Amino acid sequence: MGQKVHRCREVGCRTMIPYEETWCAVHAPLHPRRISAKTYKQYDEKRMADPERGERNAWYRKxxxxxxxxxxxxxxxxxxxxxxxxxxxxxxxxxxxxxxxxxxxxxxxxxxxxxxxxxxxxxxxxxxxxxxxxxxxxxxxxxxxxxxxxxxxxxxxxxxx
Structure with a gap:
């Protein structure tokens, strides 16, 4: 089984990087305060737990x-x-x-x-x-x-x- 990867978070960049990284080697120097994928995951989980947001976003799936x-x-x-x-x-x-x-x-x-x-x-x-x-x-x-x-x-x- 291969390593988990995702795209660099820089808008428009399509470089695939390890899941634990946030930006590719080209864009990492542009973002000195690195945000880990774990931090994004925690933020997303908290955001998605909000029932009001869930109702609002359900419309976008219709x-x-x-x-x-x-x-x-x-x-x-x-x-x-x-x-x-x-x-x-x-x-x-x-x-x-x-x-x-x-x-x-x-x-x-x-x-x-x-x-x-x-x-x-x-x-x-x-x-x-x-x-x-x-x-x-x-x-x-x-x-x-x-x-x-x-x-x-x-x-x-x-x-x-």
Missing amino acids: PPWRQMRDYIMERDNGMCGYCAMWDRVIPADMVDHIVPREFDRELELDEDNLIASCNWCHRQKTNWEQKYYGTGKGRKLRSDVIPITDVKLIKTIFKQA
């Missing part, structure tokens, strides 16, 4: 979302739509709700509210959403904000984040 996700990935050619605004060609890892699902459930399957996204852009946008919309665990949704539906405004948002 056929309507999976079909829409596949459609959006195909529509966007599997490339990050946010990165495209800066003429960068980066593979998408997921499909993102432009207006968060938590803020407006009516838009959850609206293709105009969905865009393919890389991990980096998704994290940046999520950080902004938590401040602007009040989304995320333990936060109170704000009713005094206007939903931003124009993806071109996201470029401005990333500059402010």
